[in-house]
Amino acid sequence: MPLHRAIYVSDAVGDAATSLLVLAEILGASDRNNRRDGLTGVLMRHGGRFMQAIEGRRIDVDRLMDRLRADPRHENIRLLSDQDAPVRLFREWPMTLVQLTPDAARLLNGASLDQLSPDRAEALLITAAKALPVPA
């Protein structure tokens, strides 16, 4: 089955926009579930929005998207990109938090996360992930 990758932007609801505890809970569940499902990706929280890339088998990506649509910690999910892909971009991480680093912010160029083209959204998350240490 081909590899699939979805990138979306959503609006954080309530304290999900700022709370560290909410982030920790999301990343904890993501690590557990995504290892089980063979999913990898990155999550960014910036300016009251989430942006996330999820890659794996299409059926597993779609199942996660269904859970995400039902999660009250965010709303208004907009898919920026949803397509088969030749390789994993984030193979080291079942799910990890990335920051809008200065390099990544340059790609955003003053726009908001939900205005990014598919290519730019991908480039921004790749750039942000370059600041991460690669796990051993």
Ligand SMILES: Cc1cc2nc3c(=O)[nH]c(=O)nc-3n(C[C@H](O)[C@H](O)[C@H](O)COP(=O)(O)O)c2cc1C
């Ligand atoms: C912004 C955001 C990103 C999330 N990312 C993931 C994810 O990558 N994997 C995952 O399993 N759940 C993720 N979740 C949580 C799911 O919406 C859902 O709560 C969880 O998968 C339920 O898992 P559980 O039944 O093991 O508690 C995310 C939630 C939010 C708000």
